[in-house]
Amino acid sequence: MGIIKAANLIFDYIKRDEEDNVEEVNRAIDHLSLEIQKGDFVAILGHNGSGKSTFAKQINGLLLPTEGTLWISDMNTQDESMIWEIRKKTGMVFQNPDNQIIGNIVEEDVGFGPENIGVPTDEIWRRVDESLEAVGMTAYRKQSPNKLSGGQKQRVAIAGVMAMRPQCIVLDEPTAMLDPNGRSEVIRTVRELNQKEGVTVLLITHYMEEVIHADRVIVMDEGKIVMDGTPREIFSRVEELKRYRLDVPQVTELAYELKQAGVPLPDGVLTREEFIDALMRVFEKKRPEWRENGN
Numbered sequence: 001m002g003i004i005k006a007a008n009l010i011f012d013y014i015k016r017d018e019e020d021n022v023e024e025v026n027r028a029i030d031h032l033s034l035e036i037q038k039g040d041f042v043a044i045l046g047h048n049g050s051g052k053s054t055f056a057k058q059i060n061g062l063l064l065p066t067e068g069t070l071w072i073s074d075m076n077t078q079d080e081s082m083i084w085e086i087r088k089k090t091g092m093v094f095q096n097p098d099n100q101i102i103g104n105i106v107e108e109d110v111g112f113g114p115e116n117i118g119v120p121t122d123e124i125w126r127r128v129d130e131s132l133e134a135v136g137m138t139a140y141r142k143q144s145p146n147k148l149s150g151g152q153k154q155r156v157a158i159a160g161v162m163a164m165r166p167q168c169i170v171l172d173e174p175t176a177m178l179d180p181n182g183r184s185e186v187i188r189t190v191r192e193l194n195q196k197e198g199v200t201v202l203l204i205t206h207y208m209e210e211v212i213h214a215d216r217v218i219v220m221d222e223g224k225i226v227m228d229g230t231p232r233e234i235f236s237r238v239e240e241l242k243r244y245r246l247d248v249p250q251v252t253e254l255a256y257e258l259k260q261a262g263v264p265l266p267d268g269v270l271t272r273e274e275f276i277d278a279l280m281r282v283f284e285k286k287r288p289e290w291r292e293n294g295n
Contacts, residue, residue, distance in 0.1 A: 003200050004059060005170055009068035011054055029056040030223035038167065041194045041201045043211035047222035050223045052204045056172045058078040059202070060090040073167065088117060091161030093196065094169045097153035105143040106156055113164040131159040134197065135189045151182025155189050162193065168200040175207060183207065208249045212270040219244060236268035251264040
């Protein structure tokens with residue numbers, strides 16, 4: 001079994017009146033089944049209301065299934081006796097780092113989580129050192145978080161989660177409030193943690209450029225999984241993504257439009273480098289023809 005496994009997962013948001021009678025039921029997750037392997041970097045895409053953030057909150061028991069089952073490392077999230085262990089294995093990073101940072105000094109904030117779960121003092125400081133180094137924030141350890149940029153604050157929030165030694169980190173639109181430089185900092189940090197530390201990453205985002213290096217991309221719509229594959233496989237299906245009200249990376253869009261106009265470019269171009277290489281190959285093939293025509 002993978003580190004995360006969902007079987008026919010259903011979650012309903014239920015609105016009740018003052019007498020506790022059900023007024024309205026909105027289904028956010030609809031018979032969702034998936035399995036995520038340890039060490040994978042998985043991105044989840046979907047427009048607002050697709051159910052992706054609701055699924056994120058299921059993973060560490062912030063929300064519990066209405067029906068179906070969700071296992072984290074073979075532990076059922078509906079088993080109350082396991083919730084503490086589940087939350088130690090799955091760290092959460094949310095949109096606004098200010099909602100997660102509580103310490104007056106960066107190193108104190110990073111050490112708060114391990115201290116809260118009873119880690120010995122010497123081990124806490126070792127974890128603080130390692131976590132700050134992993135996210136590139138060692139030089140700021142004595143500073144107040146209030147003096148940091150948005151991207152730096154989010155990296156501190158990730159360090160705080162890392163210090164608790166989770167097997168999996170779930171990031172729910174962690175760059176939504178950041179500028180482009182801050183977004184790049186955070187995504188670079190997350191990729192390094194995945195590649196160097198072997199941490200399973202579940203990234204929920206609406207920025208398409210952030211997912212091109214993921215191992216797997218899942219697209220959700222109306223609480224269901226509607227697409228599942230590698231970034232190249234998913235972004236080769238431009239028209240289908242647009243039907244689900246999603247964009248594609250800018251360079252992928254440009255390559256797609258040129259192909260529609262008759263330029264023989266491949267599907268699923270993900271980076272500028274790939275685009276330039278593909279375009280140069282087209283020029284090289286066309287050059288003899290142009291010479292014959294006197295161009």
